[in-house]
Amino acid sequence: MSKPTTIVWFRRDFRLQDNPAWNHAVENGGDIIPLYIHSPKEDGKWARGGASNWWLHHALADLSEQLDNLGYSLLIHKADKAHEALKKAIKDSQAEAICWNRCYEPASVDRDTKIKKALTDDGFTVETFNGNLLFDPLKIASKSDTPYKVFTPFWKHCAAMDIKQPATAKARKAKDSQSRKLKGDSLDSLALLPDIPWDKEMQTFWDPTRKGGEKLLQEAIDKAPGYQDHRDIPSEDATSRLSPYLHFGQISPAEFHAEVLENCQDKDAAHKGILRQLFWREFSAHLLFHFPHTSDQPLREEYNNFPWKIDPAIVRKWQKGQTGYPIVDAGMRQLWATGWMHNRVRMIVASLLVKHLLQPWQEGAHWFWDTLVDADLPNNTMGWQWTAGSGADASPYFRVFNPIIQGKKFDPEGEYVKRWVPELKNAPAEYIHCPWEMEPLELQSTGITLGKDYPEPIISHEKGRQQALDAYQSFKDSQEN
Numbered sequence: 001m002s003k004p005t006t007i008v009w010f011r012r013d014f015r016l017q018d019n020p021a022w023n024h025a026v027e028n029g030g031d032i033i034p035l036y037i038h039s040p041k042e043d044g045k046w047a048r049g050g051a052s053n054w055w056l057h058h059a060l061a062d063l064s065e066q067l068d069n070l071g072y073s074l075l076i077h078k079a080d081k082a083h084e085a086l087k088k089a090i091k092d093s094q095a096e097a098i099c100w101n102r103c104y105e106p107a108s109v110d111r112d113t114k115i116k117k118a119l120t121d122d123g124f125t126v127e128t129f130n131g132n133l134l135f136d137p138l139k140i141a142s143k144s145d146t147p148y149k150v151f152t153p154f155w156k157h158c159a160a161m162d163i164k165q166p167a168t169a170k171a172r173k174a175k176d177s178q179s180r181k182l183k184g185d186s187l188d189s190l191a192l193l194p195d196i197p198w199d200k201e202m203q204t205f206w207d208p209t210r211k212g213g214e215k216l217l218q219e220a221i222d223k224a225p226g227y228q229d230h231r232d233i234p235s236e237d238a239t240s241r242l243s244p245y246l247h248f249g250q251i252s253p254a255e256f257h258a259e260v261l262e263n264c265q266d267k268d269a270a271h272k273g274i275l276r277q278l279f280w281r282e283f284s285a286h287l288l289f290h291f292p293h294t295s296d297q298p299l300r301e302e303y304n305n306f307p308w309k310i311d312p313a314i315v316r317k318w319q320k321g322q323t324g325y326p327i328v329d330a331g332m333r334q335l336w337a338t339g340w341m342h343n344r345v346r347m348i349v350a351s352l353l354v355k356h357l358l359q360p361w362q363e364g365a366h367w368f369w370d371t372l373v374d375a376d377l378p379n380n381t382m383g384w385q386w387t388a389g390s391g392a393d394a395s396p397y398f399r400v401f402n403p404i405i406q407g408k409k410f411d412p413e414g415e416y417v418k419r420w421v422p423e424l425k426n427a428p429a430e431y432i433h434c435p436w437e438m439e440p441l442e443l444q445s446t447g448i449t450l451g452k453d454y455p456e457p458i459i460s461h462e463k464g465r466q467q468a469l470d471a472y473q474s475f476k477d478s479q480e481n
């Protein structure tokens with residue numbers, strides 16, 4: 001009996017190592033058609049933003065090259081609906097089997113369930129796998145058989161289970177794959193790269209390939225023992241920076257977990273530090289899977305009535321890094337230049353937007369979505385809802401970060417601020433997080449005129465804090481009435 005031709009539908013698993021769908025196709029023994037379908041319309045308002053598209057282009061080019069080395073071509077199809085493109089690829093290749101690694105975001109779950117059923121009804125063999133998470137969200141539930149809403153019990157539950165081990169890579173060189181002959185769309189025709197070159201700094205900051213991810217993973221092993229002590233210092237390169245590689249599946253979470261645990265000198269530190277963060281990633285996927293509306297609406301329903309003050313001009317200043325709070329502006333400019341922002345600073349900038357400035361968290365979530373190379377619906381949703389106090393295990397709304405104290409604590413010498421806000425490069429460390437407190441003469445000696453070279457604070461911390469607390473109080477009162 002001849003071995004079936006199998007289509008591997010790559011989605012966000014751009015690697016050939018520890019890739020269950022790819023391994024399955026290799027085991028099937030027949031020809032393999034690697035397929036990528038570009039159907040952004042299906043993602044609606046959560047279609048990828050500019051920075052993610054930039055990464056996607058390079059990740060696809062890299063996957064294409066890896067496949068090429070094995071004798072396969074990555075078939076690319078542009079389509080309004082992925083199902084149509086799959087049907088075309090099946091017809092053109094006469095494939096009998098189709099497989100993919102599951103994505104757990106609500107829109108993917110809906111679409112893929114329908115596609116799987118339709119293809120199965122048409123007589124094709126469809127197999128799907130979990131290649132993107134350590135645990136399938138369907139398989140984790142609390143004792144009361146409900147989804148977890150608090151991180152620590154979720155983490156304990158997962159840690160007590162068998163953690164997925166990376167599978168051995170399966171590579172079979174193709175002799176004469178018909179993937180080489182099939183006609184698809186070119187990568188360039190997807191137009192993922194920017195027309196105006198805003199990606200210059202991103203090109204020097206990142207190597208968006210599997211090899212780039214492998215290098216950072218090796219570095220993460222060395223960073224793991226000191227992670228807890230250094231992870232909050234944004235001027236240090238103390239975290240893995242693997243988030244975009246995990247998002248695009250160039251490195252799998254199982255590889256991350258196993259590689260760090262096996263090779264780190266201090267396993268306890270790795271377990272409690274850098275590896276714990278992987279469980280936050282699992283937790284966010286678990287939350288969005290079970291509460292699919294929460295990318296747009298608060299998990300705690302009562303927050304639908306929160307008295308936000310929508311003001312596009314304020315949001316614009318925040319986006320541009322022109323709030324007058326140096327740590328916030330540094331973060332927003334790091335984001336714009338590199339497509340990434342340090343986690344501590346993400347919390348500080350988000351807090352200023354939703355608390356001092358009373359802008360809805362969804363505004364921030366959309367800006368991050370467009371500008372982060374690691375834009376990830378579950379992680380982004382959880383991060384913003386955590387900040388706004390409306391999510392699971394969230395920071396209470398009345399806890400308002402002080403951006404000056406946060407700056408002084410986590411960037412005491414102002415190295416991070418000086419890197420991203422060069423206007424303040426001559427400000428003494430004592431004042432770098434509050435330049436407006438300098439005496440006029442001292443301010444003059446640094447060459448800064450506030451309001452001209454660098455903005456005055458968009459709102460004073462005291463006023464912003466009070467405004468946030470008042471809004472919270474009126475919100476609480478409205479709940480009680």
Ligand SMILES: Cc1cc2nc3c(=O)[nH]c(=O)nc-3n(C[C@H](O)[C@H](O)[C@H](O)COP(=O)(O)OP(=O)(O)OC[C@H]3O[C@@H](n4cnc5c(N)ncnc54)[C@H](O)[C@@H]3O)c2cc1C
Nearest residue numbers: 239240241242243277278280281343374375376379380383
């Ligand atoms: C408002 C806000 C928005 C965010 N948006 C995103 C987003 O769109 N995409 C994204 O990947 N992360 C997001 N995060 C979480 C976090 O900031 C990043 O995952 C982290 O900064 C990535 O850097 P790293 O790879 O060096 O992390 P490390 O510290 O090295 O951690 C290792 C991995 O664990 C995961 N991780 C770490 N921290 C978190 C966390 N708090 N929540 C969930 N997973 C985590 C990431 O996959 C990360 O790559 C957001 C956080 C906030 C506060």
